[in-house]
Amino acid sequence: MSEQEKKQDYSAGNIQVLEGLEAVRKRPAMYIGDVGVKGLHHLVYEVVDNSIDEALAGHCDTISVAINEDNSITVRDNGRGIPTAMHPKEKKSALEVVMTVLHAGGKFDKDTYKVSGGLHGVGVSCVNALSSDLRATVYREGKIFQQEYKIGVPQYDVKEIGASDDRGTEVRFLPDASIFESTVYNYDTLAARMRELAFLNKGITITLTDLRHTDEEGKHIGEKFYSENGLNEFVQYLDRNREALLTDTVYFEGEKDGIPVEVAMTYNTSYTENIQAYVNNINTHEGGTHLSGFRRGLTNTLKKYATESGMLAKEKVEIEGDDFREGLTAVVSVKVAEPQFEGQTKTKLGNREVTAPVSQAVSQMLADYLEEHPNEAKTIVQKVILAAKARQAARKAREMVQRKNVMSGSGLPGKLADCSSKDPAECEIYLVEGDSAGGTAKQGRDRNFQAIMPLRGKILNVEKAMQHKIFENEEIKNIYTALGVRVGTEEDSKALNLEKLRYHKVIIMCDADVDGSHIETLILTFFFRYMKEMVEKGYIYIATPPLYQVKKGAKSQYAWDDNQRDRLIQEMKGSGAESSVGVQRYKGLGEMNAEQLWETTMNPEFRTLRQVTIENAAECDQVFSMLMGEDVPPRREFIERNAKYANIDV
Ligand code: 0RA
Numbered sequence: 001m002s003e004q005e006k007k008q009d010y011s012a013g014n015i016q017v018l019e020g021l022e023a024v025r026k027r028p029a030m031y032i033g034d035v036g037v038k039g040l041h042h043l044v045y046e047v048v049d050n051s052i053d054e055a056l057a058g059h060c061d062t063i064s065v066a067i068n069e070d071n072s073i074t075v076r077d078n079g080r081g082i083p084t085a086m087h088p089k090e091k092k093s094a095l096e097v098v099m100t101v102l103h104a105g106g107k108f109d110k111d112t113y114k115v116s117g118g119l120h121g122v123g124v125s126c127v128n129a130l131s132s133d134l135r136a137t138v139y140r141e142g143k144i145f146q147q148e149y150k151i152g153v154p155q156y157d158v159k160e161i162g163a164s165d166d167r168g169t170e171v172r173f174l175p176d177a178s179i180f181e182s183t184v185y186n187y188d189t190l191a192a193r194m195r196e197l198a199f200l201n202k203g204i205t206i207t208l209t210d211l212r213h214t215d216e217e218g219k220h221i222g223e224k225f226y227s228e229n230g231l232n233e234f235v236q237y238l239d240r241n242r243e244a245l246l247t248d249t250v251y252f253e254g255e256k257d258g259i260p261v262e263v264a265m266t267y268n269t270s271y272t273e274n275i276q277a278y279v280n281n282i283n284t285h286e287g288g289t290h291l292s293g294f295r296r297g298l299t300n301t302l303k304k305y306a307t308e309s310g311m312l313a314k315e316k317v318e319i320e321g322d323d324f325r326e327g328l329t330a331v332v333s334v335k336v337a338e339p340q341f342e343g344q345t346k347t348k349l350g351n352r353e354v355t356a357p358v359s360q361a362v363s364q365m366l367a368d369y370l371e372e373h374p375n376e377a378k379t380i381v382q383k384v385i386l387a388a389k390a391r392q393a394a395r396k397a398r399e400m401v402q403r404k405n406v407m408s409g410s411g412l413p414g415k416l417a418d419c420s421s422k423d424p425a426e427c428e429i430y431l432v433e434g435d436s437a438g439g440t441a442k443q444g445r446d447r448n449f450q451a452i453m454p455l456r457g458k459i460l461n462v463e464k465a466m467q468h469k470i471f472e473n474e475e476i477k478n479i480y481t482a483l484g485v486r487v488g489t490e491e492d493s494k495a496l497n498l499e500k501l502r503y504h505k506v507i508i509m510c511d512a513d514v515d516g517s518h519i520e521t522l523i524l525t526f527f528f529r530y531m532k533e534m535v536e537k538g539y540i541y542i543a544t545p546p547l548y549q550v551k552k553g554a555k556s557q558y559a560w561d562d563n564q565r566d567r568l569i570q571e572m573k574g575s576g577a578e579s580s581v582g583v584q585r586y587k588g589l590g591e592m593n594a595e596q597l598w599e600t601t602m603n604p605e606f607r608t609l610r611q612v613t614i615e616n617a618a619e620c621d622q623v624f625s626m627l628m629g630e631d632v633p634p635r636r637e638f639i640e641r642n643a644k645y646a647n648i649d650v
Contacts, residue, residue, distance in 0.1 A: 017046060019153035020102040021129035028179055031126045036181050038615070041125045041189050047075045047171050048206075050124055050283065052197060053077035055204045059166070064207045065194060067185045071212070072133070072174035082169050093158035095147060098459050098626030099128050099136055100154065101504035124171065128152045130180075131173040136600055151176060161347040162184070191223055192619040198225035199234035200281050200333055231264035231331045238276070238618060239329045241626040241634060242268035245383065246376050256357030263294065263361055265330035267380060270392075271466050272529060273325040276618045278333040279341075283617050285536065288342070288349030290358045296331045297362025298324055305370050306381045315385050323387040323581035331618075334358060345536065389467050397471035413478040417442045419451040428505040429482060430543070430602070431455055433519050437589035437597075441509065444594035445602060451503065453482050458519055462526045463628035476526065485531070506534065507609060509601065511588040524612060525624050532614075541609040545589055545601045551582040558600050560608075 024031050032039040032046070044065065056058040060079030067073060083094040090097045102125050128134050129152035138145040144162040148155045177183050187210045194206045209222035227233045232249045245267040253262045277291045284291070299321045306312050306319065311550045334357075340350035370377040388542040412418060415438075421427055429451040438454025445452055460473045472475055480486075484502040508523050510516035520542060527540050533542055546558035550568040557572075559565035569581055586592060592600070601607050614620050626634050 018612070021100065021125065024126050024129040025101070025151065025179065028130055032130070035179055037186070037189075038613075039181050040175055040182060040185065041193070043130065043173065043175055044073050044075070044185075044190060045193060046127050047073070047124055047173070048194075049281070051075060051077035051079065051169070052201060054169075061203065062205045062207075064209070065190065066209045066211055067187065068172070068211050069189070070174065071185055072172055073185070074170060074172040076168060076170040078166075078168040081167055082136070083136040084099050084138055084140060084145045087127060093145075093147070094140060095136060095145065095158050096154055098124065099134070099147065099149060100125055100152060102126070125152065127171075127173055130176055132176040134171065134173040134179075137161075137170040137172075139164050139168050139170075187221065190613055192616045195225045195237075196234075196616065196618060197281060198281075199227045199230060199237065199331075200278060201529070202227045202230035206280055223356055231262050231333060234276075234618075235264040235266050235329055235333045238274060238331070238622055239266060239268050239625075240272055240325050241622070242329070244251065244268055245327060245379055246373075250365055250369045251460070252361045254361065256360050257353070259354060259357045261358055261361045262333045263330065263358070263365060265298075265328060267327045267383060268329060270327050270463065270629075271387075272327070272463065272625075274329045274330045274621050274625075275325070276621070277349075278331070279336055279339050281333075282347070284341075284347045284349050285614070286343040286345060286348035289351055289354045290332055290334045290349050293355040293358030294330065294362050295325075296355070297359040298328075298366065300359075301363045301366040301370070302380065302384065305367075306384060307361040309377070309381060311378070311381050311385065316569045317385055317388040317392075318385055319388045320391070323384045323391060326387040326390075327383060329429065332358060341381060390468060394467035394471060397468040400471070411481060413453065413481050414480045415454055415478060417445075417447075417452045419445075419447055421447050421449045422502075422590075424502055424504050427451065427503040428507055429453060429503040430507045430509050431479070431523060432589070433510040433516055434588075434590065437511070440590065440592065440594050440597050441602065444596075444598035446598075450602065451482070453478065455479075455519075455523075459522050459526065461628050463624060470530070479526070501534075501539070502541055505541055505609075506539055507541045508545050509545070509589065511545055511590075512545055513587050516588075521627050525628050527612075528614075528620065528624055535612055535614055538611055538613065540612040542612060543601050544608045544610060545586065545592070545597070547586060549584040549586065549596075551584065 001479075027037065028035050048063060048065060051060060051063045054077055055063065060077045063075065063077045065073065065075050080100055085094055085602045086092065087094045087097045090101070104121055105398055121563050128149050131149070132151060134149045134152075136149075142163055142165065143160050144164050144166075145158055146161045147158045175183050187208075191208055198204060198206050202488050204226070206225045207222060209220050211220055213221050215221055230253070232251050235249050249264050249266045251264045252342075275291065275294065277287060277294070278287075279290065302324050303319065310317065324528070334349075334354060336349070336351055336354060338351075342348045342350040370380075376499070416429075426449050428449060430440050430441055430445070430453070432452060432454045435454045435456060438452055441452045454480075455475050459475045460470060462470050462476075465473075482502070483506070484500045486497040486500065506527075508520055510520045510523075524540070527535055544560060546560050547562075548559040548565045548568075550557050550559060550565060550572060552572040555572070557568050559568055565583065569583065572581055584591075589597065589601075599606060629635075
């Protein structure tokens with residue numbers, strides 16, 4: 001190639017790079033999911049994933065993440081450092097290639113088999129493209145190298161900036177405020193993911209520091225996550241607010257048919273099943289072949305044991321798959337070289353070859369455990385038999401709900417004030433705390449598309465109740481019938497039939513006080529445990545009634561928090577005129593009249609709805625078990641910690 005040709009080739013390469021990054025900036029959602037809070041946090045996961053890969057390849061054991069004062073993020077690891085030498089094909093530093101070429105990531109280290117990788121696995125160049133500033137620093141071969149970028153464009157060639165005995169890579173990036181709806185990081189969201197990563201990749205130390213705040217002693221807030229025993233500890237963490245049935249965890253770690261499999265499980269005294277399944281460190285909400293493998297191994301092994309122990313014959317009950325999963329908490333983690341992700345949210349593993357290895361791993365670990373722990377084996381079988389009996393009672397209760405639907409004409413609950421539209425996409429249902437607020441909402445609503453259903457008092461705590469109690473509960477039956485969804489079948493009580501869903505917005509409207517937030521949590525727990533798909537589809541919302549009305553003469557305005565109230569008081573003071581600056585504190589919805597409720601809380605033009613989402617499935621389960629469980633102190637701490645956000649969250 002002549003010099004001239006080389007030059008042309010070089011610039012052609014550059015143009016390609018720019019086109020790649022331009023595509024990311026044009027359609028960021030295609031690469032990182034969305035440009036909301038989720039996508040913003042996804043940037044961090046993408047960068048951390050690269051360091052996790054380096055750790056899994058055996059070259060790194062410490063990763064530190066810092067939220068800087070300006071909401072930029074620094075991720076540092078002690079790995080080999082991204083190579084900085086000239087890349088033979090691209091004719092520029094390998095570091096620059098990794099940072100600017102889409103999907104360049106692990107290309108030039110074939111021995112490293114990339115197992116982690118964000119949901120989209122798009123690589124750090126996407127983060128670069130979506131950052132107004134990014135600085136990469138590499139500590140390697142006794143030297144320090146650096147390159148900086150703006151919206152993905154290098155500001156200078158990779159340069160040597162000093163000497164150091166350190167090893168590793170540091171990436172500091174500032175998300176582009178013109179792309180993201182919000183650029184403020186949430187500490188708890190990042191902490192939940194870092195904790196999860198530490199459990200999933202034992203032996204790696206991950207620290208998280210929030211440099212935006214200090215505690216009472218002037219220290220920065222932060223945590224260190226490290227797990228010696230991996231999923232063993234993850235399962236114990238998930239169950240830390242529940243009462244254990246087994247003294248220790250059932251655990252397997254190893255390779256089956258070339259697939260790395262790690263599984264841990266235990267039983268608690270609750271009635272809920274909590275299985276978290278991961279593929280390459282990604283939580284697969286929708287399950288898939290690895291989860292099927294887990295279920296198959298569990299059912300076969302326990303059924304065999306129960307039959308051979310003779311305990312079943314005495315009880316004369318038929319046991320089924322579901323019965324083995326009441327009170328079960330388990331985590332399954334597999335590493336798959338070329339995962340096929342399917343399903344609505346691309347979180348369902350499709351690879352057929354994964355089922356057998358997981359099933360074998362589970363059978364082996366359980367068989368060993370049952371043999372070595374005869375007393376606990378007996379406890380498990382007794383629990384399974386109880387579950388089978390309860391399931392028969394639940395089936396009767398469920399059939400009653402279904403039959404009532406068919407028999408009573410419209411089948412709709414008497415308490416429901418339905419809307420006139422029949423198009424689910426535009427229909428909303430308000431689940432309102434109390435009959436009196438329900439009455440106000442009925443007067444205030446737009447009956448064309450807004451339906452109202454009052455709920456009396458506290459709905460059942462589904463976290464503590466057995467299934468048949470749940471289907472016998474009046475309020476819960478009413479919710480099912482009003483929504484028009486069928487109760488799940490016996491095989492999978494959580495499978496909904498959403499085709500018949502009558503409203504695509506289910507809005508929980510409770511008083512802005514302690515009781516109201518408790519009721520809100522009870523209803524959310526019900527949806528999370530029994531209609532999770534509704535939450536995943538984004539159908540569940542929380543209404544936000546105002547806390548104050550600030551009045552002056554004929555003028556009145558509403559405030560949703562104390563700051564806003566104080567600002568309004570100041571404004572009204574400033575606007576001249578005499579005193580009598582009246583502030584009304586709304587403790588309950590009932591204190592508003594129909595018109596006020598419509599104006600502030602129900603009118604789509606002015607209201608703020610908070611959409612309920614599942615950010616982190618494992619954490620979410622944990623939060624509900626804690627909020628609804630027996631233990632008071634963690635609940636109080638959580639509520640106090642989140643209370644200040646409760647009214648500003650949009
Ligand atoms: C490919 C090759 C080598 C290191 C890395 C990638 C690497 C990438 C990242 C991203 C974040 N931290 C990282 N650490 C390392 C090194 C190959 C060699 O030194 O022989």
